[in-house]
Amino acid sequence: xxxxxxxxxxxLKKGPWTPEEDQILINYIRLYGHGNWRAxxxxxxxxxxxxxxxxxxxxxxxxxxxxxNFSREEEETxxxxxxxLGNRWSAIAARLxxxxxxxxxxxxxxxxxxxxxxNQNQASAATTMSDVSKCNQDPKKEQEHVNISISSPQECSSxxxxxxxxxxKIESSSSDQSLLEIIDENFLSEVxxxxxxxxESAGDNPELQISSTPVAGATMEPLNSSxxxxxxxxxxxxxxxxAGEIPELSENLSNDCRL
DNA sequence: AACATCCGCAACCGCGAGGTG
DNA sequence: TCACCTCGCGGTTGCGGATGT
Numbered sequence: 693x694x695x696x697x698x699x700x701x702x703x704l705k706k707g708p709w710t711p712e713e714d715q716i717l718i719n720y721i722r723l724y725g726h727g728n729w730r731a732x733x734x735x736x737x738x739x740x741x742x743x744x745x746x747x748x749x750x751x752x753x754x755x756x757x758x759x760x761n762f763s764r765e766e767e768e769t770x771x772x773x774x775x776x777l778g779n780r781w782s783a784i785a786a787r788l789x790x791x792x793x794x795x796x797x798x799x800x801x802x803x804x805x806x807x808x809x810x811n812q813n814q815a816s817a818a819t820t821m822s823d824v825s826k827c828n829q830d831p832k833k834e835q836e837h838v839n840i841s842i843s844s845p846q847e848c849s850s851x852x853x854x855x856x857x858x859x860x861k862i863e864s865s866s867s868d869q870s871l872l873e874i875i876d877e878n879f880l881s882e883v884x885x886x887x888x889x890x891x892e893s894a895g896d897n898p899e900l901q902i903s904s905t906p907v908a909g910a911t912m913e914p915l916n917s918s919x920x921x922x923x924x925x926x927x928x929x930x931x932x933x934x935a936g937e938i939p940e941l942s943e944n945l946s947n948d949c950r951l
Numbered sequence: 952a953a954c955a956t957c958c959g960c961a962a963c964c965g966c967g968a969g970g971t972g
Numbered sequence: 973t974c975a976c977c978t979c980g981c982g983g984t985t986g987c988g989g990a991t992g993t
Binding site: 707747 | 959963
């Protein structure tokens with residue numbers, strides 16, 4: 693495929709936007725919207741490429757953008773979500789109203805990454821993971837159905853059931869279904885697809901295929917007809933522990949489901 | 952005061968996904 | 973099915989202000 697010539701070759705402007713250009717873009721989008729970014733600059737009378745216009749609008753000019761420093765809560769949310777989703781900035785931004793993926797990415801690289809590194813150096817392993825790691829390493833556990841207790845520093849506990857050392861299901865021992873409901877299709881598919889490296893390494897091994905239906909005995913529908921695989925208990929542990937720390941999920945967690 | 956270095960952030964680049972004819 | 977196009981994403985760059993020497 694032949695790539696379209698870059699802005700400079702087309703005689704288009706690059707670099708910082710002037711207030712005049714901003715105003716032209718704002719006025720045009722207010723009047724006509726932004727159906728076609730590629731056609732927009734020409735129609736609006738801007739000597740910019742569509743890509744540049746889209747970036748300027750989505751990262752800076754959009755009226756719903758929240759300016760200013762990130763709050764402590766927002767930073768914590770980013771750290772937590774990054775642990776689950778990795779560098780999927782747009783997915784993280786979707787959970788932080790008014791913040792853009794670019795902004796979050798910048799904050800991560802300039803502040804949070806450093807802070808996290810410092811914290812990790814200081815932190816001790818407060819969370820009990822012995823059962824998890826033991827089961828992960830023991831091949832005799834294959835095909836057994838074992839209940840393991842996962843403890844967290846919050847003194848609450850819950851149980852996760854799994855069916856082998858490589859194949860897992862999420863089950864709730866609680867009669868309250870809210871935990872299951874909040875781990876909805878979008879959230880699960882995001883976290884599942886977040887670790888594509890694990891999925892790739894699993895390849896076609898049928899032992900590493902697990903149903904994406906995350907619950908047993910719950911009313912929740914299967915996510916879709918395909919199967920996901922995951923061979924890392926830490927992933928599920930993170931999913932359950934972090935669910936309680938993500939505000940929008942936390943709101944819906946009943947007390948007896950909190951980890 | 953002058954220069955060097957660091958840091959934050961806006962903007963750019965290249966790629967892949969998805970849509971369309 | 974394929975080629976082409978547009979859009980959105982994530983990585984990276986480079987400018988300009990802040991800070992240090």
